[in-house]
Amino acid sequence: MRILILSLLLLSALTGLGQEKYPLNTFRPPLDIPLVLAGTFGELRSNHFHSGIDIKTQQRQGLPVYAIGNGTVTRIKIGLWGYGKVIYIAHPNGYTSVYGHLQKFSPEIESFIKRVQYEKKSYEVEVFPDYGDIKVLKxxxxxxxxNTGGSSGPHLHFEIRSSISExxxxxLLYGLEVRDATNPTLVSLFAYPLSKEAQVNRSSKKIQIKFNKQKDGSYLADKVYASGTIGFGVNTYDRQDLAAN
Incomplete structure (x- = not known):
């Protein structure tokens, strides 16, 4: 039994393959540097699931951030916490991109938000420009x-949302590439009898399955004899090529 099969099944469940099609190669990356992630989508945080990806900025601030596609700015917020300085851009295909923890905005947008701050006499502001007032191009x-807001180090928080449901x-489902040719490391593997009459290796309880790493980097498990409905649990971690996290 090849662990590859289990990995594909797990990947299918996590990404929802076959359920929704996302526009590929429509959006460009928000930065002009190799995308190395400090945080992944859906990552469990202290009190929430991470709603985007955190892109490392080479431990620097001030890298240019670009609109990933044609669109219009629909929201700008400046706060001491959360996303800090953040901008939202709605795109014609029904998606909204979000860019957080920014150092500052482009001159045009910076001038706009400065006027709002002076009018409200407040550093912390949130505005929703009328649709089409601030257009941007890809x-x-x-x-x-x-590194503004609730950020512990320089990075870009980046999201793609539905403009309707948010x-x-x-x-990464839209074709943005993160270099990742490093194979996952398998820590442990388990089989679970799921139906009432199910058995795995003549046992009705969860069992651990032994495996060996092959020369090509894949894993080959010991034979499993089963009846009824069974499931598998995989304990594994997967590192990126250019980051240890």
Whole structure:
């Protein structure tokens, strides 16, 4: 039994393959550096699931941030916590991109938000420009990466949401590439009898399955004899090529 089969089944369940099609190669990356992640989509945080990806900015601030596609700015917020300085751009195909923890905005947007701050006499502001008032083009500079808000180090928080439901989706489903040719490391493997009469290796209880790593990097498990409905649990971790996390 090849663990590859289990991995594909798990990947299918996690990404919802076959349930929704996402526009590939429509959006460009928000940064012009290799995408290395400090945080992944759906990652469990202290009190929530992470709704985007955190892109490392080489431990620097001030990297140019670009609009991933044509669109219009629908929300700008500046706060001491949360996303800090953040901008939302609605795109014609029904998606909204979000760029958080920014150092500052592009000159045009910075001038707009400065007027709002002076009018409200407040550093912390939130505005919703009328649709079409601040249009942007794909590849256009919109901001510079930073470390504002509830950020523990320089990075860009990036999301792609549904413009209607505001439901976040994994940005990597849209064709953005993160270099990852490093094989996952399998820690342990278990089989679970699920139906009332099910057995695995003549046992009705959960059992641990032994396996060996092959020369090509794949894993080959011992034979499993089963009847009834059974399931598998895989304890594994997967590192990126350019990051240890």
């Amino acid at each position: 590849d256009q500079l919109i901001a510079y990466s930073g 439901k976040p989706t994994n940005p």
